[in-house]
Amino acid sequence: MSTDPSVTKTPENLTQTQREELQSALRVDQAGEVAANYIYKGQLAVFQRDPRYGPLIRVRPRLALIC
Numbered sequence: 001m002s003t004d005p006s007v008t009k010t011p012e013n014l015t016q017t018q019r020e021e022l023q024s025a026l027r028v029d030q031a032g033e034v035a036a037n038y039i040y041k042g043q044l045a046v047f048q049r050d051p052r053y054g055p056l057i058r059v060r061p062r063l064a065l066i067c
Contacts, residue, residue: 002008010022047053 010019014022044057048057
């Protein structure tokens with residue numbers, strides 16, 4: 001995890017409008033990440049049972065889905 005302030009802190013000199021836009025963008029990004037995890041989880045559930053694709057599915061524990 002980064003400790004670089006450019007990626008860990010919100011700039012203090014943002015206007016209220018900029019702060020609201022940033023918060024909105026972060027919510028959309030987070031929603032997209034959650035949705036992607038559910039898509040991957042569904043794909044895993046289906047494809048791991050398929051004899052052709054099952055052997056190709058790899059689950060990496062450190063990238064476990066958070067649902």
